Amino acid sequence: MDRADVRQHITELNKMDTPQVLFKNRHADRIATREEYEAGGGYEALKRILAKGGRAEEQAAIKEAVLLGRGGAAFPMGIKLSTVADDAPFPRYLVCNADEMEPGTFKDRVLLHADPHQLIEGMALTAFAIQAEKGILFIRPEYENAARILEREVALAREAGYLGEKILGSGFSFDIDVHRSGGRYICGEVTAQLNALMGRRPNPQQPPPYPTESGLWGQPTVLQNVETLCCVPHIVRNGAEWFKSLALTEAGAGTKIFPVSGRVNRPGCYELPMGIRLSAIIEDHAGGMLPGSEFKAVLPGGASTRFLTREHYDIPMDFDSLKKAGHRLGTGAIMVFDHKTCMVAATLNLIEFFARESCGWCTPCREGLPYIRDMLRRIENGQGKEGFIPILEQMSRSLWNSYCAFAPGAVSPLESLLTFFGDEVREHISARKCPFGNPPTELSDNSLPRA
Ligand SMILES: Cc1cc2nc3c(=O)[nH]c(=O)nc-3n(C[C@H](O)[C@H](O)[C@H](O)COP(=O)(O)O)c2cc1C
Ligand code: SF4
Known part of the structure; x- marks a missing residue:
C-alpha cells in the first residue's frame, strides 16, 4: 500500500460500523x-x-x-x-x-x-x-x-x-x-x-x-x-x-487494537471488538490473503506467542479464548503466514532477534538462545540431523527455567514449530535443503550443535 492507499483505507475504516473508541479521532494524515x-x-x-x-x-x-x-x-x-x-x-x-x-x-x-x-x-x-x-x-x-x-x-x-x-x-x-x-x-x-x-x-x-x-x-x-x-x-x-x-464474547471486555502484518492484502492497525474471530480480522478487515496465497498460520500476539494453525482459524480473539486453547493473545499483533512460507526460516528469524536481545543475566537464556539459533540455521541450510529435534524440544522446555518471562516467550514460536510443523522440520533434514527453496544463510562458528 502506498501513502494514498493508507489514507483511503483509514477514511473507509472511520465509516465502518465497528465502534471506534481509541481510534475515534484517528485521521489519515494528521x-x-x-x-x-x-x-x-x-x-x-x-x-x-x-x-x-x-x-x-x-x-x-x-x-x-x-x-x-x-x-x-x-x-x-x-x-x-x-x-x-x-x-x-x-x-x-x-x-x-x-x-x-x-x-x-x-x-x-x-x-x-x-x-x-x-x-x-x-x-x-x-x-x-x-x-x-x-x-x-x-x-x-x-x-x-x-x-x-x-x-x-x-x-x-x-x-x-x-x-x-x-x-x-x-x-x-x-x-x-x-x-x-x-x-x-x-x-x-x-x-x-x-x-x-x-x-x-x-x-x-x-x-x-x-x-x-x-x-x-x-x-x-x-x-x-x-x-x-x-x-x-x-x-x-x-x-x-x-x-x-463492546466485546463480542462474555470473557472479553472493550475493543482491541490489532496490528496485522504478513501475507494479507491490507496490513494495518485495526480497532475491533475484543473477541472478534481471527478469520473475520483476516478476511473482512485485512482484505483477505494475498492473491495466490493460502492461509497457513499466524502468530496471534507478537513474536513471543505460539503459532496458531488452520484448526484455530475461527478462534475468538480475546485473552480467555486463546488461553483456553493453550495460546496467548499477547499484544494482539497478528503476523500472517501463507503456504509458501518456510516455518523453519520464519522461526529462525525470530530466534535471531531473541538471541541478540537476551540481556545475558541468566545462563539458560544467554547460552540457550544462540545454541537454538545455530541449530535452526543448520536445519534451514540442509545441515540438520534428526538428533537436533529432541534437543530442540528439550531446550524449548528448559528455557522456562530462566529468570524472567523473556525466555519462555522467546521459545514459544520454536515449541509450536516443533508441535505443529514437525514434518516440515524433518523434510529439511531428510532433503538436506530448504524445501521452500530458501538459499543457505551464513553459519556462525561458535556454539556448534554436538548432536
Ligand atoms: C521481554 C519483555 C518485553 C516486554 N515489552 C513490553 C513493551 O514493549 N510494552 C509493554 O507495554 N509491555 C511490555 N512487556 C510487558 C511488561 O512487562 C508489563 O507487563 C506491561 O507493560 C504492563 O502494562 P499492562 O498491564 O498495561 O499491559 C514486556 C514483557 C517482557 C517479558
Ligand atoms: S531470561 Fe530474562 S533475565 Fe535471563 S538472560 Fe533472558 S532476558 Fe535476561
Whole structure:
C-alpha cells in the first residue's frame, strides 16, 4: 500500500460500523488536536473525577470493567491499582510503557500519533487514582517523532490546566516527562524498565517486592501499557458495563487494537471488538490473503506467542479464548503466514532477534538462545540431523527455567514449530535443503550443535 492507499483505507475504516473508541479521532494524515479531543468529550472524565475527588469510583470502574493489560501479560489493571495501599509512602510514580519492541507490534505507535491527549488524560486519571505526582513516558528511540509529539502535546495540556500544579483548580498536581529508552527489547519488561529509568543496567528483577510497593527509587510505582492507559478515560466516562458490552464474547471486555502484518492484502492497525474471530480480522478487515496465497498460520500476539494453525482459524480473539486453547493473545499483533512460507526460516528469524536481545543475566537464556539459533540455521541450510529435534524440544522446555518471562516467550514460536510443523522440520533434514527453496544463510562458528 502506498501513502494514498493508507489514507483511503483509514477514511473507509472511520465509516465502518465497528465502534471506534481509541481510534475515534484517528485521521489519515494528521494528529488529532487538543480541541478535537475536547470536542468529543475528552478531559470530561478528568474534570468530573477531580471535582468530586472520585478516586474510589474511578478505581471501582476500572476493576469492574475487567481492563486487562494490553502490553502482553493481560494483568487486570484494577487489581494492580488496588495494590497501592492508601498509606503507601509518597512520592508515587506512574510509568507509561511505550517501548513496543515486540516484533510485529505497532499499535502503541499508532495510538501515540493518532490522539496523544487520550493518553495524557488516561495517565492523569490513573495518576489521580494512585495519587502519583510524577508520570514518565518510557519510549523506544526509534519512535522519536512520537516522543516529540508527546512533548509538544504535554506542554499544550499543561497550558490548558490538565497537567501541572493543582490541576483544574483541584488540590492534585501531576506532570509527565518523556524518557527515550537506550533501545533494548528487555527494557519493555516492567522491572528492567524501572532499572533503566534509575540509570541502572536494565536487568529484570523477580518480585517481591512488587513495583507497586517498591518501584522507582524504592517508591510505589504503577506501570501500564499505552493502549491500557488509553482505555481509562472511556471507562471512567462511560462506565464499566458499557466497556464490557463492546466485546463480542462474555470473557472479553472493550475493543482491541490489532496490528496485522504478513501475507494479507491490507496490513494495518485495526480497532475491533475484543473477541472478534481471527478469520473475520483476516478476511473482512485485512482484505483477505494475498492473491495466490493460502492461509497457513499466524502468530496471534507478537513474536513471543505460539503459532496458531488452520484448526484455530475461527478462534475468538480475546485473552480467555486463546488461553483456553493453550495460546496467548499477547499484544494482539497478528503476523500472517501463507503456504509458501518456510516455518523453519520464519522461526529462525525470530530466534535471531531473541538471541541478540537476551540481556545475558541468566545462563539458560544467554547460552540457550544462540545454541537454538545455530541449530535452526543448520536445519534451514540442509545441515540438520534428526538428533537436533529432541534437543530442540528439550531446550524449548528448559528455557522456562530462566529468570524472567523473556525466555519462555522467546521459545514459544520454536515449541509450536516443533508441535505443529514437525514434518516440515524433518523434510529439511531428510532433503538436506530448504524445501521452500530458501538459499543457505551464513553459519556462525561458535556454539556448534554436538548432536
Ligand atoms: C521481554 C519483555 C518485553 C516486554 N515489552 C513490553 C513493551 O514493549 N510494552 C509493554 O507495554 N509491555 C511490555 N512487556 C510487558 C511488561 O512487562 C508489563 O507487563 C506491561 O507493560 C504492563 O502494562 P499492562 O498491564 O498495561 O499491559 C514486556 C514483557 C517482557 C517479558
Ligand atoms: S531470561 Fe533472558 S532476558 Fe530474562 S533475565 Fe535471563 S538472560 Fe535476561
